[in-house]
Amino acid sequence: MNAIKVRGLQKSYRVYQKNEGLWASLTGLFNREYRDVDAVKGIDLDVDQGEFVAFLGPNGAGKTTTLKLLSGVITPTDGEAHVLGHVPWKRENEYRRRFALVMGQKNQLWWDLPAQESFRLHQKIYRIDPAEFIRTRDELVDLLDVRHALGRPVRELSLGERMKMELTAALLHSPEVLFLDEPTIGLDVIAQHNIQKFLKHYQEERKITILLTSHYMKDVAALCQRVVIIAQGEIVHDGSLDDIVDRFSGHKVLSLQFADERMPSDLARYGEVLEVVAPKAKIRVERSSIAEVLSSVLSSYSIEDISVEDPPLEEVIADMFKLTAKQQAEEKASQVPIP
Amino acid sequence: MYARAQTWWIILKICLEERLVYRGDFALGTLMRFLPIVTQIFLWTAVFASAGSVSIAGYSLEDIIAYYLLTMLTRAFSSMPGLASGIARQVRDGEIKKFLIQPIDLMSYLLLSRIAHKLVYYLVAAGPFALVYYICRSYFPGWPAPEVFAAFLLSLVLAFMLGFFLEASMGMIAFWFLEVTSLLFVYMLFTFFFSGHMFPLDMLPDFWKGVVDFLPFKFLAYFPAAVFLGKIEGDALVQGLMIQAGWVLFFIVSCRYLMRAGFNRYSGFGG
Numbered sequence: 001m002n003a004i005k006v007r008g009l010q011k012s013y014r015v016y017q018k019n020e021g022l023w024a025s026l027t028g029l030f031n032r033e034y035r036d037v038d039a040v041k042g043i044d045l046d047v048d049q050g051e052f053v054a055f056l057g058p059n060g061a062g063k064t065t066t067l068k069l070l071s072g073v074i075t076p077t078d079g080e081a082h083v084l085g086h087v088p089w090k091r092e093n094e095y096r097r098r099f100a101l102v103m104g105q106k107n108q109l110w111w112d113l114p115a116q117e118s119f120r121l122h123q124k125i126y127r128i129d130p131a132e133f134i135r136t137r138d139e140l141v142d143l144l145d146v147r148h149a150l151g152r153p154v155r156e157l158s159l160g161e162r163m164k165m166e167l168t169a170a171l172l173h174s175p176e177v178l179f180l181d182e183p184t185i186g187l188d189v190i191a192q193h194n195i196q197k198f199l200k201h202y203q204e205e206r207k208i209t210i211l212l213t214s215h216y217m218k219d220v221a222a223l224c225q226r227v228v229i230i231a232q233g234e235i236v237h238d239g240s241l242d243d244i245v246d247r248f249s250g251h252k253v254l255s256l257q258f259a260d261e262r263m264p265s266d267l268a269r270y271g272e273v274l275e276v277v278a279p280k281a282k283i284r285v286e287r288s289s290i291a292e293v294l295s296s297v298l299s300s301y302s303i304e305d306i307s308v309e310d311p312p313l314e315e316v317i318a319d320m321f322k323l324t325a326k327q328q329a330e331e332k333a334s335q336v337p338i339p
Numbered sequence: 340m341y342a343r344a345q346t347w348w349i350i351l352k353i354c355l356e357e358r359l360v361y362r363g364d365f366a367l368g369t370l371m372r373f374l375p376i377v378t379q380i381f382l383w384t385a386v387f388a389s390a391g392s393v394s395i396a397g398y399s400l401e402d403i404i405a406y407y408l409l410t411m412l413t414r415a416f417s418s419m420p421g422l423a424s425g426i427a428r429q430v431r432d433g434e435i436k437k438f439l440i441q442p443i444d445l446m447s448y449l450l451l452s453r454i455a456h457k458l459v460y461y462l463v464a465a466g467p468f469a470l471v472y473y474i475c476r477s478y479f480p481g482w483p484a485p486e487v488f489a490a491f492l493l494s495l496v497l498a499f500m501l502g503f504f505l506e507a508s509m510g511m512i513a514f515w516f517l518e519v520t521s522l523l524f525v526y527m528l529f530t531f532f533f534s535g536h537m538f539p540l541d542m543l544p545d546f547w548k549g550v551v552d553f554l555p556f557k558f559l560a561y562f563p564a565a566v567f568l569g570k571i572e573g574d575a576l577v578q579g580l581m582i583q584a585g586w587v588l589f590f591i592v593s594c595r596y597l598m599r600a601g602f603n604r605y606s607g608f609g610g
Contacts, residue, residue, distance in 0.1 A: 071440055072439060072440065072606075073436050073439050073440060073606060074606045074607070075603075075606045075607050089606060091439060093442040096440065096441060096442040097442055100440075101440050103436075108437065108441070110353065110357060112357050112360045112361075113353065113356060113357055113360070117353050117356060118353075120349060120353070121349055121350065121353055123349075124342075124345055124346040124349045124350075125346055125441060125442055125443045126441075126442065127342055153360075
């Protein structure tokens, strides 16, 4: 069954365009220029119940706008969407009790009070059964390891603890759909890892539907089977992570460790040499010629260790963003009528 | 209904707790409000001395001071420090999103948190208020009749509601202008003069009295005080209370309407 169904969803904003300087500010008092910004340009998307989907895209691509549309914070300019059978921007309480949105750090918790007070409020506004509430809360704070911080005012918590409390608050009412906007932003590696581990475990256990945006490829690689890439308000790819690597990366990275200290000087004939630190070297090799290169290297030198890897995901994605931006620019250029 | 009442109870409790976090600042702020009493008493004494008469527009010095002390009390019910500017801040920094996403009504929430705010205020201020009234007891004509006193209490509660919904409506305008500081300044000036906070409104010349009767502001300070002092009686009293209740209703509706329109604009504009 589809948990999320989106057809032709569009959102454009009217923004006030201000030129630089004081004079422009003054003239802007009387004569304002506005510009329409198409944040989301008609996207289609189907997400099944129990899927864990990542939204990737450069800043300003429309990821957050999409999440806001699906959680009913904003109304679209055109198009339709159904989440759990509800139209989000109607903002029915029935729908609002079935999903959660976690966006940034200072969202649901009361700054000056301990998190447990905010949780009690959530119990009431989401009408959670008291016994169920205690059970869920205890489970969540234990999984996230923040039980000790329940009684401390939120403003005194560390960034990581606060994020964990936000997650707990969002999950208390056992939402069927969860939207996560950058859940690990600004956290250290350990805290990031903890949150990833928690999300993975929780999603596998409960089979809830999660849409996540993140800039950390590690989040995405660890969590999501499916990746939707948005660039300039359009979906440019929808598939698994491996697909992306296959589709957008024509290279592999070959790592070699030579048996003796003498390094060959002619490695460049196999491909771009990425780094050489004797006795190790890394070479970027065309995917199509990898077999050839391997046999040649193994027969020419005495090799201690060898590995072939996909390039880092960040690089692939960055390449892809560049590529799609170029394509979109070309498309635009070709649409301009020639006088 | 029961579930909703429980939600309200929890919101009230949590707001009370939050209020008590900054108890030091709160207590100091409350006590500082008693300072103007002294200056007002000196001011009116000087005014009467230089006028050389026993009464001004039907008010003796004692009447004026009693009136002033009573408006202090009504303002304690009807003033809403930080309500409109708080809404504006929430709109600006996006905290208002919470009320779009979670199944919780912004207006009920604001009202409950204001009730909590007031309860804590009365808790802190009850002692000083009682003391001041005790010291100044000789200025008062004595306790009013029980039914007048009941009308006075009712008008205080209505003054609270009028103050709340009027200022909340102002706050909702932030959905269009983002910043409402100047608007609030104008509002403050209006209430300052037209609520009767500074002087009894029946001192005004007839034309201005007519203007003031058409505005809701007099119900924020003048009306309850005048009821207590027995200036408004019988049919006029009943009529006054009904008009006050009418204004409350008007601003409840306008606040709801502005909130709904504001949410629509917010969600259309960008969130």
